[in-house]
Every structure is written in C-alpha cells, then in structure tokens.
Amino acid sequence: MTKCQVPAVLIHQIVEELDKEEGEIMVFLCRDLVPDLATADLRELLMALNEREKLSLPGLSELLYRVKRFDLLRRILKTEKITVEFNLARSPRLVPDYRVLMVEINENLEKEEVGSLVFLLRDYAPRMKLAKDKSFLALVIDLEKLNLVAPNQLDLIEECFQSIHRIDLIKKIKKYKQEAFMSSVPSQPVYVNALQASLPNLSLIDPPYNSEIQNVNKEKSQNGQSFFQEEPVHMSIQESGPASHKVFNDQYRMQSQPLGICLIIDCIGNDTDVLEETFRGLGYDVHCHRHLDMDAMNETLLEAAGLQKHRNCDSFVCILVSRGSPQSIFCTDQTSTGFPLEQIKKYFMADSCPELRGKPKLFFIQSYIVPENEQECTSLLEIDGNDDKMIANAKIPLKGTIPQVADVFWSQCKVDVSTIEKSPTSSSYYLRCLAELLRNPHKRKQSILDIHTELNRKVYEWNKTMDPSQQYSLLLQHTLRKKLFLSPT
Missing domain, CATH: 3.40.50.1460 (Rossmann fold)
Structure with missing residues (x-):
C-alpha cells in the first residue's frame, strides 16, 4: 500500500456516516477528479480515487470540510477544522474552486428559488429534465452536459440570478472570476486560486493562526498511517472581530453609505x-x-x-x-x-x-x-x-x-x-x-x-x-x- 492511499476502513466509516444530501455534494465535488466515474456512488468514487493514488488523508479531510462534517474530522480522522483550513491555505487543494463555488451557492438557495431557476432555463435547455425536486447541483450537472456552464462559463447562471434578484450570489461569481483571472500560476486550470471563495472563514491577507499556535501541522503515526494532530489553539478564526479592515465571508457586509x-x-x-x-x-x-x-x-x-x-x-x-x-x-x-x-x-x-x-x-x-x-x-x-x-x-x-x-x-x-x-x-x-x-x-x-x-x-x-x-x-x-x-x- 502506498503512502497516498487511505485505509478502506476509514472510507467505509465516513460513507456510513454521511446522509444522502452530503454524499451527493461530495460526489459533485469530485466529478472532475474521476470523469469516467461521474455517475458512480460515493463509496465507489472514493475507492477509485484511493486506488489511483489521488486520495490522501488531507484530501479526505478537505472533502469532509466542504460538507461541513467537522464532527467526523475529529472523530474519524483525528484532526480539527482549523488544521484543515491552515493546510488548505498553504497546500494544493483536492477540489477545484469552481466546484466549491457551486456548493456554496447551493447552500444559499431556497428550494423555491431553485424552482424559479429551472423555469427560467426552459428557454436555454428545453429538453432538460425539469423535476420539481431538482437540486441546484443537479441543475448545474445538467447544464454542464449541455456545455452551457463550465468553470470559465458562468454568464448564464449570472443572468438567472439577476432575474431572481440574488445580487449577493452574482457578487460571489464575479469575485471568483476576478480571482481566477488574477491567478499567476500558468500550470493550473483557469479556475484555481479563488481562496476566499473556497474557504469561507479565511482571509487572503492573514492566515488563520497567530503566534501562539505552534505545531499545527504536526503529524502522528497511527497504524502506519499519517494522521493530522494539533496543539491546543488559543484563538479561533471567528474571534478576530472587526477591528481591522478585513472582510470575512462569515461577516455581513456593512460598507454602504448609508448602512x-x-x-x-x-x-x-x-x-x-x-x-x-x-x-x-x-x-x-x-x-x-x-x-x-x-x-x-x-x-x-x-x-x-x-x-x-x-x-x-x-x-x-x-x-x-x-x-x-x-x-x-x-x-x-x-x-x-x-x-x-x-x-x-x-x-x-x-x-x-x-x-x-x-x-x-x-x-x-x-x-x-x-x-x-x-x-x-x-x-x-x-x-x-x-x-x-x-x-x-x-x-x-x-x-x-x-x-x-x-x-x-x-x-x-x-x-x-x-x-x-x-x-x-x-x-x-x-x-x-x-x-x-x-x-x-x-x-x-x-x-x-x-x-x-x-x-x-x-x-x-x-x-x-x-x-x-x-x-x-x-x-x-x-x-x-x-x-x-x-x-x-
């Protein structure tokens, strides 16, 4: 077994703990990693990633972080949310920023708003299945199959958000586009480097730690595998307050004049x-x-x-x-x-x-x-x-x-x-x-x-x-x- 592989028992435990919606989100996040298995279930997909040496413990931690199962990070992978955030800020990430952006938008849409989007898209995709209970992520997948939506092709979704008055989501997309454009890493896809879009609790200015935090990325061997461990943390990201001029995605924007x-x-x-x-x-x-x-x-x-x-x-x-x-x-x-x-x-x-x-x-x-x-x-x-x-x-x-x-x-x-x-x-x-x-x-x-x-x-x-x-x-x-x-x- 290579060092990149994850014990099958961990994958089994995680799959058993996730509900249907969380599993679907995780599958959506991994669609670009194994395109030949885009229709596979979560267990099959994670095992394929593992066998192809594309899945590591940090990568599995990132997936749990994206679906907000912080309890499983601690209980199964023996790590913490802040450790994952720290490593995501300084190391290559498993999930493309485009997928993360779509998941964040999905979290901010009401069911009736998704229904409105399905209705609005009739003009662009008349043959698309228009199930009433379709999720936003399922809608995105359908649009990707029709080449109407892609990491560098989001104008159609922006127009629909304009029609349902979700200006806040349009701003998210524009920010993602701007950061993708500013990316200076030529070997990466166009949608890489949207750090703030992918990490809602981080700022590009300051890392999520202070001088008191030490040995955050300390590893401990357990059964031959490398698990993330950390020393006690003395400050959480969300305790930073408004004293500086940083804008976090976990704070409401309060900059208009008047407020x-x-x-x-x-x-x-x-x-x-x-x-x-x-x-x-x-x-x-x-x-x-x-x-x-x-x-x-x-x-x-x-x-x-x-x-x-x-x-x-x-x-x-x-x-x-x-x-x-x-x-x-x-x-x-x-x-x-x-x-x-x-x-x-x-x-x-x-x-x-x-x-x-x-x-x-x-x-x-x-x-x-x-x-x-x-x-x-x-x-x-x-x-x-x-x-x-x-x-x-x-x-x-x-x-x-x-x-x-x-x-x-x-x-x-x-x-x-x-x-x-x-x-x-x-x-x-x-x-x-x-x-x-x-x-x-x-x-x-x-x-x-x-x-x-x-x-x-x-x-x-x-x-x-x-x-x-x-x-x-x-x-x-x-x-x-x-x-x-x-x-x-």
Missing part, C-alpha cells in the same frame, strides 16, 4: 429623539413616525418596504414602540386584535422586499403589554378608516412571533402597560440601554449578538431593583447566518 434605512415608529412618543440620534450616528438614514394608528402603520410599512434605496444598502433596522399584546401592537387604536408583529416582519422578507434578500434585518420592539381583561374592554372601540387598508390576516391567531426566516434579528422587550401609565413621559429602559451601548465606540466594535448579551445583563440588573409588575422581559430570536457588526466592515 441602511432605520424605520422608527414610536406610538408612545418618548424614545424617538435618542433613537434617531443613535442610528443616524451609526450611518443610517433614519425615518421617524410618532403616534400612528393602524391604518397609518400599514401604509408606512408598505411604503418603507417598497423603497428602492434598499438595493444600495447593506442592512435594515425597524424599531417599534407601542402598547399591545405579546404578539401584536395596538398603535393608537387599542383594539383587541392589534397589528400582528408577524406581519410587520413579513413586509421586509425576500418575497415582499427582494432588495433586502440576504441582508440583515433588525427589529427592536418595545411592547407595553395591556392585560387581557383591558383588551376585552377596548375591543368595543371601532376603527375608523377603509378596511381594505388593513392587512388581510390581522385577526388570524398567531402561533409564534417570528418564523425561521434567514437574516432576521428580532429583539422584543415586554413590560406591563402600567409602567408607562405611572410615568407617561418616561423612556424605555431597554431602548435607553440599547442606545447607550450602540453609541459607545468600544461596544460598537462587538457583534450585535454580543451587544445584546450586554443589553440583557443590564435589563436583568435593573429588574432586581424593581417591583415585579414593573420588570422587563427580554426575548431574542434570530436567524442570522453570519456575524453582524453595526459599523463599516
């Missing part, structure tokens, strides 16, 4: 000024509205969601202050059903506001909770205005405040309405602390999740000094896919 629209709707009227000053100082275009009824609220949200300015901005912020229930706000109407918070969020999701697709959307809600018995009393009040202006599902019971939609940061603070009734001119302690943290230049260098942790601590310290009826309850739900810093990165 985004900040919509403030304050139906109480005590917090607008400090919030406006805070977010204007952060670089947002702030739109303020006070004392809106539900008709005006609906119109304001629709208008804000339709702003074309979102296209050139990197984020969006919405701040709401109102009486309400845990699932809705009453604005100035104080009806029993109120305006569902669920619907407010939906106005700014990708299907309603495609210009914000893939961009962070932050919501900060201060709800002054009206007891249910008082809601029933106010339910006799009638709402003036055209019913057509009201949202269609305003009275549908809600199962939850926020569903699992990508790139949403949802912070809701609840306190009994008696708090504002006892002191009508007082501001929200929650919003006051938020503004204080965001205006602190040192705190602002932290991610929004770290800032919110500090905010949470302050709120609960406050609660220790207050009567239970005046205590704040803070809820955070988010579906952020990357780190978010509210400062240019």
